[in-house]
Amino acid sequence: MDQIRSLSQLLEYAKKIGAEKGPKKLSVAMAEEAGLLSAIEEARQAGFAEAILVGNADKIKAAADQAGVNLANYEVIDERNEPAMGMTAVSQVSSGKADIYMKGQIHTNNFLRAMLNKEVGLRKGKNTISHCYFHSVEGYDRIFFVSDAAFNMYPDLAAKADITQNTVNLARAFGVAEPKVAVLAAVEVVNPDMPATLDAAALTQMNRRGQIKNCVVDGPFALDNAVSEESAKTKGIVSPVAGKADVFIVPNIDGGNMLAKAIVYFSKNETAGLILGAAAPIVLTSRADSARAKLLSIAAAVTLSDFQK
Amino acid sequence: MTMQKLDFLLEESRKGRPMTLALACPYGDDALAAVTRAGREGVVKAVLVGDAARIRTLAGQDGCDLSGVTIVDEKDDEKAVERSVRMVSSGEADLLMKGLVKTSTLLKAVLDKEWGLRTGSLLSHLFLFEIPAMNRRVIGISDGGMNTYPDLNAKAKIIENAVACYHKIGVPQPRIAALAAVEAVNPDMQATLDAAALAKMNERGQIRGCIVDGPLALDNAVSEESAKIKGISSPVAGEADMLLVPDIESGNFVGKVLLYMTGGKGAGVILGARKPIVLTSRFDSMETKLLSIALGAVVARS
Numbered sequence: 001m002d003q004i005r006s007l008s009q010l011l012e013y014a015k016k017i018g019a020e021k022g023p024k025k026l027s028v029a030m031a032e033e034a035g036l037l038s039a040i041e042e043a044r045q046a047g048f049a050e051a052i053l054v055g056n057a058d059k060i061k062a063a064a065d066q067a068g069v070n071l072a073n074y075e076v077i078d079e080r081n082e083p084a085m086g087m088t089a090v091s092q093v094s095s096g097k098a099d100i101y102m103k104g105q106i107h108t109n110n111f112l113r114a115m116l117n118k119e120v121g122l123r124k125g126k127n128t129i130s131h132c133y134f135h136s137v138e139g140y141d142r143i144f145f146v147s148d149a150a151f152n153m154y155p156d157l158a159a160k161a162d163i164t165q166n167t168v169n170l171a172r173a174f175g176v177a178e179p180k181v182a183v184l185a186a187v188e189v190v191n192p193d194m195p196a197t198l199d200a201a202a203l204t205q206m207n208r209r210g211q212i213k214n215c216v217v218d219g220p221f222a223l224d225n226a227v228s229e230e231s232a233k234t235k236g237i238v239s240p241v242a243g244k245a246d247v248f249i250v251p252n253i254d255g256g257n258m259l260a261k262a263i264v265y266f267s268k269n270e271t272a273g274l275i276l277g278a279a280a281p282i283v284l285t286s287r288a289d290s291a292r293a294k295l296l297s298i299a300a301a302v303t304l305s306d307f308q309k
Numbered sequence: 310m311t312m313q314k315l316d317f318l319l320e321e322s323r324k325g326r327p328m329t330l331a332l333a334c335p336y337g338d339d340a341l342a343a344v345t346r347a348g349r350e351g352v353v354k355a356v357l358v359g360d361a362a363r364i365r366t367l368a369g370q371d372g373c374d375l376s377g378v379t380i381v382d383e384k385d386d387e388k389a390v391e392r393s394v395r396m397v398s399s400g401e402a403d404l405l406m407k408g409l410v411k412t413s414t415l416l417k418a419v420l421d422k423e424w425g426l427r428t429g430s431l432l433s434h435l436f437l438f439e440i441p442a443m444n445r446r447v448i449g450i451s452d453g454g455m456n457t458y459p460d461l462n463a464k465a466k467i468i469e470n471a472v473a474c475y476h477k478i479g480v481p482q483p484r485i486a487a488l489a490a491v492e493a494v495n496p497d498m499q500a501t502l503d504a505a506a507l508a509k510m511n512e513r514g515q516i517r518g519c520i521v522d523g524p525l526a527l528d529n530a531v532s533e534e535s536a537k538i539k540g541i542s543s544p545v546a547g548e549a550d551m552l553l554v555p556d557i558e559s560g561n562f563v564g565k566v567l568l569y570m571t572g573g574k575g576a577g578v579i580l581g582a583r584k585p586i587v588l589t590s591r592f593d594s595m596e597t598k599l600l601s602i603a604l605g606a607v608v609a610r611s
Contacts, residue, residue: 150490186561234592254489254555255562262527265528265531266570
């Protein structure tokens with residue numbers, strides 16, 4: 001496949017999957033909000049998704065009416081207890097009836113508890129579950145994947161290795177054959193007083209020793225030498241990743257969150273996100289996300305699901 | 310009302326007697342070109358401290374006009390730095406700028422107990438960015454360059470340094486957002502605890518001349534709409550003049566997104582010494598360098 005280089009291309013690619021192989025099935029926990037149903041309906045009409053809607057059937061009906069969505073095209077499972085909605089929705093995925101687990105109005109705690117459940121959940125061994133923001137920024141010829149800016153707060157080295165592998169897998173699903181991974185810090189030299197630089201050095205070696213696969217990892221990098229070849233050159237950094245990074249591994253939630261939000265609020269960009277590292281893709285959007293961001297997250301989940309099958 | 314555009318710094322710096330800038334070791338990184346241009350445009354009066362013959366050769370190569378520029382001949386780097394710092398501490402010059410010399414050499418001189426520029430406060434870096442995507446709104450970030458992992462006390466001092474600077478550039482009551490990844494206090498996230506403490510210190514008058522609120526996530530600090538969706542009622546949310554970042558990594562990321570991904574420009578200065586210190590990077594555009602010099606001059610004046 002050709003590398004997906006923007007989020008508009010992602011949408012086209014998801015449509016192609018739908019047209020050639022049929023739609024992927026979402027299982028939505030507490031699908032009781034009009035904005036969410038609109039996004040799902042748009043994905044259905046684009047041909048790449050269908051959905052099982054779990055929740056209070058009366059409230060789902062009301063939200064569907066408000067959004068102008070015809071429920072005849074969906075399977076609705078009536079469930080009135082919130083924790084049970086998560087369990088019912090996730091078990092549709094673990095039993096193979098659906099491909100993607102998606103959060104609706106359900107509280108995040110209930111949603112995740114179901115995902116982590118040992119019997120019906122989607123945990124893949126001890127693998128760390130992580131979040132990835134993907135951005136297409138005007139002026140750049142590729143998508144930037146940023147992890148983990150939302151889910152793991154202060155990951156240790158082992159967790160960072162999992163996060164890196166999760167994100168690399170998503171980038172590969174997007175057609176980046178061998179993703180270039182920049183482990184970010186504030187500086188590009190190893191400094192014993194800055195733990196982020198030590199983890200970066202260790203992750204680089206783990207990649208060289210085959211502990212993190214299918215990618216080229218390098219770090220520590222400051223953001224400028226990861227995105228700008230000129231900046232890397234001036235600093236005398238020789239690295240296949242410098243100036244060409246696809247994936248950015250951030251040291252912790254503070255730096256990552258500010259990086260992702262700076263991109264969203266200060267540049268011309270499109271952004272969406274996905275939860276990675278479970279047995280199936282997980283869509284967790286927030287009510288504040290635009291309809292377009294929700295649609296893009298679904299398209300990414302469809303693309304990843306297709307890649308993993 | 311948030312501040313718009315940085316060009317006023319250039320005008321402001323030209324009002325009254327020009328401030329004298331001592332540039333230590335002006336050999337490269339385009340600092341020489343920026344300072345001679347700032348001199349020509351009346352932003353500062355330039356004094357170059359370093360090897361005079363080398364300076365003249367470089368100026369010749371780069372086409373820098375040295376008329377009206379004072380050169381203090383000092384071949385040894387460390388001595389040139391000491392000389393520059395002494396000029397500022399004695400009042401002969403009004404602000405200091407770093408040329409091609411290690412930052413650590415410069416800071417060691419600045420912190421010298423006898424002839425340095427220390428005040429007992431903490432040195433911190435403030436960068437003001439003009440953001441094209443937000444109608445050229447100006448947002449400051451501190452500290453993305455000097456303090457690595459400041460504790461609560463250090464964060465309070467970083468705010469105080471910035472507030473004094475904002476007062477000098479005409480913002481009497483800057484709104485300061487103490488950033489974290491989330492806007493709720495979380496006992497497991499130190500940045501949110503520090504932010505809550507800073508907001509309270511501001512309420513109790515321990516940090517004055519500004520409005521501090523936090524924790525805020527970057528989106529609700531700069532976007533009113535985002536603050537509204539999250540139901541945050543705060544005099545700072547959506548209207549922050551300055552973002553206090555929790556550590557050097559997050560500050561660095563936000564700053565570099567602004568410089569590399571948005572086509573924005575900025576002005577940076579080191580605060581907390583007796584006089585401002587201008588420290589530009591070789592990657593800064595000429596415009597950003599000039600604005601940084603102008604910001605230093607405006608802060609030096611008052």
